[in-house]
Structures are given as C-alpha cells and as structure tokens.
Amino acid sequence: MILILLTVAALLSVYMVGFISVNSAYPQSQRNYIPSGETFETQEVEVTLIDAELINQKEIIKDKDIMTVLDVTADQLREEDLYLTVVEAEFKNQGNQTARLDLTAFHLETSGASFQFFYPLMVHYNDTGMVFELEPGGETTLQLPVPIFKVSFSQDKWRRITEQKYFIVYSLYPEKNMAGIKFR
DSSP, X not given: OHHHHHHHHHHHHHHHHXXXXXXXXXXXXXXXXEOTTOEEEETTEEEEEEEEEEEEHHHHHHOHHHHHHHTOOGGGSOTTOEEEEEEEEEEEOOSSSOEEEEGGGOEEEETTEEEOOOHHHHHHHHSOOSEEEEOTTOEEEEXXXXXXXXXXXXXXXXXXXXXXXXXXXXXOSSEEEEEEEOOO
C-alpha cells in the first residue's frame, strides 16, 4: 500500500513539474482585437474586412449552387440547422516581393466555437483555394465562406446565434490576433 502511494506521489510530482515548466515556457497568448473595418497586416499582406453577411438556412436553400457545394439537400437539413457566414476581405501586397498568403491559418471564431473556411465554398465564391499569391502592389477581394452548424452550439447559444460577436482569427501564438466582424 505504501509502495502504491509513493508511486502515485512520484507520478503526480513529475506531472506537476512538467505542467509548470511547459506553462512557464509557453504562457497564455495575449489577445489583440482589431475593430471591424480596420486594416491589419499578416503574412506580409494588408487585410481589411469590408463586409460580412450571416445567411440563414431559408436563403441558403434557395441557392441551388451552394446546396450542391455543401453536398446536402433541403430534406437533410432540419429547420434552422445551418447558417453561412460570408466575409468580404480585401488583400493588398504593399511590399516589393510576391507575397504568399495561406488562409488555412485563418478561422472564424465566436463564443465557444471556431470554424475553418470551407474550401469547396472558397472555390465556388472565388475560383481560388486556401493559398494564393499577390504580386508586389497587387490586391484582390475575396469572399471568405464559413458554414455554421447547430451541432456546434448549446441550445441557448444557438437561439442567440445572430447576436454573438464574431471574429476572424489570423494568428494564435504568441499573440492571438482577432479582427472583428460586423454583419449587415
């Protein structure tokens, strides 16, 4: 019995030392909030979130192209199981070298939930994937689509889905950089 207690105490001590040293070496990231509409820089490109729309399921179902891309039929979706956010963003390369932008580093975040851009919808809206290049002085505007499913939220949060604050997160560590989204 004493041997078991000593073993448990030793394992717990090793765990605590490891936990403390990891958290000392990698502290929680500081959060930086960029207000909606303000320009921020990431991956050597200036980005401005111009507009955003939160599309409800009834509107999504009317668009047969989007339903095809989502690979669902109206019969498969229960009432109000889905929203689609579409964020319009402007990207500018002010540098003197070609910039390569990787949108897989971005995601949409709201209270308690995080969502990646949906590749098939990126192609549908923009004819581009998640990685693209901008020539020096080049600029482009993209639609950043993210489907939001009810299963990702509690019942209470889902009822207030349109009232939530949303952000595009473009860096997690050492600083968590978040640009606010304001839906029209």
